[in-house]
């Protein structure tokens with residue numbers, strides 16, 4: 001399962017940024033998930049809970065922040081949110097667009113019991 005390997009990499013990132021003795025203090029791991037990153041949010045949350053069960057990260061939860069799919073049109077210079085992932089400009093029908101956001105999948109920050117560690 002795709003989401004399972006993503007959940008494993010998120011756990012790896014947490015291990016990389018948080019000292020071993022603080023792992024049990026991790027409360028939440030915030031992850032930016034683009035609407036078109038190809039990840040099923042529910043499935044990712046489920047996978048994370050499944051692989052952290054019985055580990056030091058057992059009490060932590062995954063907080064997903066949905067990032068809309070936004071395209072920028074090179075012809076009319078406007079940005080639009082695309083609900084269906086189509087990269088054609090809805091305003092002028094141009095295909096000369098670039099993707100601004102919506103494909104990302106990244107750990108934004110890790111929240112510990114007392115202090116907050118910010119990573120970008």
Ligand SMILES: [Zn+2]
Nearest residue numbers: 073076089092
């Ligand atoms: Zn346009």
